[in-house]
Each structure stands twice: as C-alpha cells, then as structure tokens.
Amino acid sequence: MDNNLYQRNLQEAANLYQQAHKLIEGKSEEQNVVEGILQLIAAAEAGHPRAQLEVSELYRTGTGVEKSQQKALFWLQKSAAQDDVIALYNLAVAYAEGKGVARNVEKAKKLLYRASAKGYSKADDKIKQIEENEKRQRTIDGREERKGKIIKWLKALIVVICIAIPSFYLIHSIYIDEKDSEAAANQYADEYIVSRVDNAMVGVYFSVQKNRGWISKSVMLYPEEVTRELWYAVMGQYSFYMKDPMLPVTNVSWEECQEFLKRLSAKTGKKYWLLPANYYKAIANSSSLHPRYNDSKALRPQASMDDLESNTLYDMIGNAEEWVADTIHKSGKVYHKAMGGSYHTPIDQCLSHETLLEADGKSPTIGFRFAREMTEEDTK
Numbered sequence: 075m076d077n078n079l080y081q082r083n084l085q086e087a088a089n090l091y092q093q094a095h096k097l098i099e100g101k102s103e104e105q106n107v108v109e110g111i112l113q114l115i116a117a118a119e120a121g122h123p124r125a126q127l128e129v130s131e132l133y134r135t136g137t138g139v140e141k142s143q144q145k146a147l148f149w150l151q152k153s154a155a156q157d158d159v160i161a162l163y164n165l166a167v168a169y170a171e172g173k174g175v176a177r178n179v180e181k182a183k184k185l186l187y188r189a190s191a192k193g194y195s196k197a198d199d200k201i202k203q204i205e206e207n208e209k210r211q212r213t214i215d216g217r218e219e220r221k222g223k224i225i226k227w228l229k230a231l232i233v234v235i236c237i238a239i240p241s242f243y244l245i246h247s248i249y250i251d252e253k254d255s256e257a258a259a260n261q262y263a264d265e266y267i268v269s270r271v272d273n274a275m276v277g278v279y280f281s282v283q284k285n286r287g288w289i290s291k292s293v294m295l296y297p298e299e300v301t302r303e304l305w306y307a308v309m310g311q312y313s314f315y316m317k318d319p320m321l322p323v324t325n326v327s328w329e330e331c332q333e334f335l336k337r338l339s340a341k342t343g344k345k346y347w348l349l350p351a352n353y354y355k356a357i358a359n360s361s362s363l364h365p366r367y368n369d370s371k372a373l374r375p376q377a378s379m380d381d382l383e384s385n386t387l388y389d390m391i392g393n394a395e396e397w398v399a400d401t402i403h404k405s406g407k408v409y410h411k412a413m414g415g416s417y418h419t420p421i422d423q424c425l426s427h428e429t430l431l432e433a434d435g436k437s438p439t440i441g442f443r444f445a446r447e448m449t450e451e452d453t454k
Contacts, residue, residue, distance in 0.1 A: 086120055091117040097113060108138065123152075123153045126156070130146045150164060160194075166186045167200065169185065170182035179204060182204065272342060282352050295387065298376040298388040299393060299441045300322065300334070300444070301323060301376050302319050305334065308337050321375050324439060326440075327431075348398055354413050358413075389414075395412040408433045410430070411428055411430055416440075
C-alpha cells in the first residue's frame with residue numbers, strides 16, 4: 075500500500091475515533107450515544123487499535139450492541155495485533171485464565187512480554203504472578219512424583235514380604251487396596267484355601283425324614299463356623315480382619331454368604347453351599363459328632379485348622395447362629411433362615427431356635443458354615 079494512502083487511512087480512523095467520543099461524551103455538540111457507538115465501530119473497522127479495544131469491551135458487556143463473546147474476542151485480538159498495551163494485557167489474562175479461549179499460559183506470557191516491553195507495569199505484575207504459580211505447581215508435581223515413587227517402592231516391598239514369609243495371617247493383616255499388591259496376596263491366599271479348607275472338611279452321615287420314612291444322606295461339612303480370617307481370604311476385605319481373626323464372621327447377609335460360596339467354589343474348583351434346614355437339624359442332633367455348646371457370654375474364637383480334632387463338628391449349637399439354604403416367602407416378602415442358636419440362646423432351646431430375616435438382613439449373632447457333596451475320593 076502507498077505510504078501516503080496508509081497515512082490517510084490512519085488519520086481517517088483517528089478522526090472517526092475522536093468524533094465517536096465527542097458524540098458519546100457530548101463534547102462540543104449534543105450527546106448522541108447511539109451514533110457515537112456506530113462511529114466507534116467504524117473507527118475499529120478502519121483499523122484504529124484503541125477503537126478496536128473499546129468495541130471489544132462493548133461486545134463483552136453488551137453495551138449498546140448485542141452481547142457477543144465471539145465478537146469481543148475478535149476485536150480484542152485485532153487490537154492486540156497492533157500492540158495496544160491494554161489489549162495485549164487483557165488478551166494475555168484471557169489465555170492465562172482460560173476465559174473465552176482455551177487456556178494457554180505460554181501464549182499469555184508472550185503477550186505480557188510485549189506489553190511489558192512497551193512499559194505497561196501491570197504486565198510485569200502479571201508475569202510475576204504466573205511465574206510464582208508455575209513454581210508452586212512444579213513443587214506440587216514434584217511432591218506427587220516422589221510420593222508415587224515411594225508408594226510404588228512400598229508396594230513392591232510388601233509383595234516381597236508377602237511371598238517370602240509363609241504366613242497367611244501376615245498377608246491379610248497387611249491389606250493394601252491396590253491391584254498389583256493384591257495380586258501377590260491373592261495368589262498366596264488361593265493356595266492357602268485350596269490346600270487347607272478342603273483338608274478340614276468332615277464327612278458326615280445322617281438321616282432325614284422324607285414322607286413317612288427316612289433316607290440316608292452324606293455330605294462333606296466344614297467343621298466350624300467360617301472365621302473372619304477365612305472370610306478375608308476369600309472376599310478380600312472385612313472391617314475386623316485385623317482384630318480377632320479366629321472369631322466367627324457375623325453381620326454378613328445371606329446374599330453375601332452366597333457370594334462367598336461362589337468365590338470359594340471358583341477358587342477351589344469344588345461346589346460349596348449352605349446346608350438345608352432339615353440337614354442342619356439332623357446333623358446338630360447327632361451326639362456322635364460333638365456339636366459343642368458355647369456357654370460363654372460372647373462369641374468364642376474357632377480353633378485354628380492345625381488344632382481341629384478329626385471328625386468333629388464345632389458349635390453346631392450355640393456360639394453363632396448359622397444361615398441355612400432355605401428361603402421363605404411370606405406376605406409378599408422374602409425371608410432367610412438361621413438356625414442353631416447363639417451364645418445367648420439357652421442350650422435347651424438351641425436345636426429348635428430359628429431366626430428369620432428379610433433379604434439383605436444381618437445380625438451380629440448370625441454367621442455360617444458350608445458343605446459340599448461327598449465324592450468317592452472322600453470315602454477312600
């Protein structure tokens with residue numbers, strides 16, 4: 075473009091800008107804000123940088139024009155492109171804070187450096203603020219990185235400990251809710267369950283009434299109530315797993331017991347289930363199986379697997395009531411049954427004692443044990 079023409083255009087834009095402010099402010103002639111805004115837009119279109127900044131503000135606030143953030147940004151960028159220091163600063167703040175544009179701190183800093191080079195002191199203050207924020211964020215990121223490395227190291231150490239020390243109780247006492255550390259613990263727990271749970275099962279022979287006669291039955295039955303330790307081994311968590319691990323697990327619903335049996339069956343490859351009520355009663359009545367009664371005032375710990383007496387069932391009556399397989403439908407509701415009485419049930423009432431709870435019901439006195447079918451291998 076011819077330099078003389080360029081200068082004439084600049085002068086025309088400046089004249090339009092001055093005329094606009096005279097109309098808006100009412101200087102030297104009658105005030106006419108509407109006409110003044112039109113003149114201001116004309117000045118912006120003619121390339122006046124400060125007019126472009128002011129038109130941007132009009133569109134941002136909706137003063138005298140229809141509010142439009144898109145047009146406000148357009149005119150702000152036009153003004154900044156001509157190095158208007160206020161436009162440079164305002165556009166930098168928009169990028170720094172992500173207002174109306176995608177957040178871009180580097181672009182914001184470049185705009186601020188341009189404004190600072192022109193002596194705009196607010197730009198210097200903003201640069202300092204951004205750099206302090208970046209330094210603070212780097213410190214936070216560094217801490218998080220170090221924390222992540224420490225956690226990773228600790229988890230690796232726990233895995234080594236869990237594998238190196240042949241103690242299942244250690245594993246369930248150092249429960250870490252992280253996938254990689256769980257994998258090692260779960261592998262060790264699976265081996266524990268497979269090798270020890272099935273070895274503890276007791277072969278039980280009994281008779282149940284059917285119609286007017288009796289039929290003989292046989293099952294493999296877990297000799298005691300499921301402990302908190304065993305619950306943790308199968309389910310992976312229990313709120314009291316670090317306290318009294320050999321106590322019967324209670325406060326678990328019938329549905330949760332079914333999930334336990336599903337997982338135990340998957341881990342061992344054998345199908346486990348709750349005893350039906352008539353099986354439970356017949357077995358609890360058998361004096362040859364030593365179904366001991368707990369005459370204490372609280373739950374009694376179960377024996378460790380190493381201390382279990384062969385062919386002996388523990389606490390079929392007393393200690394904790396036990397869920398059985400039966401489901402009862404009554405008055406449109408579903409109930410589940412527990413039998414055998416608990417530590418506060420009189421001994422002469424344990425065999426006849428039954429508790430019904432609605433689905434998902436729990437009790438601090440109700441636990442469970444499990445059974446499976448007897449196979450030819452079990453009889454050898």
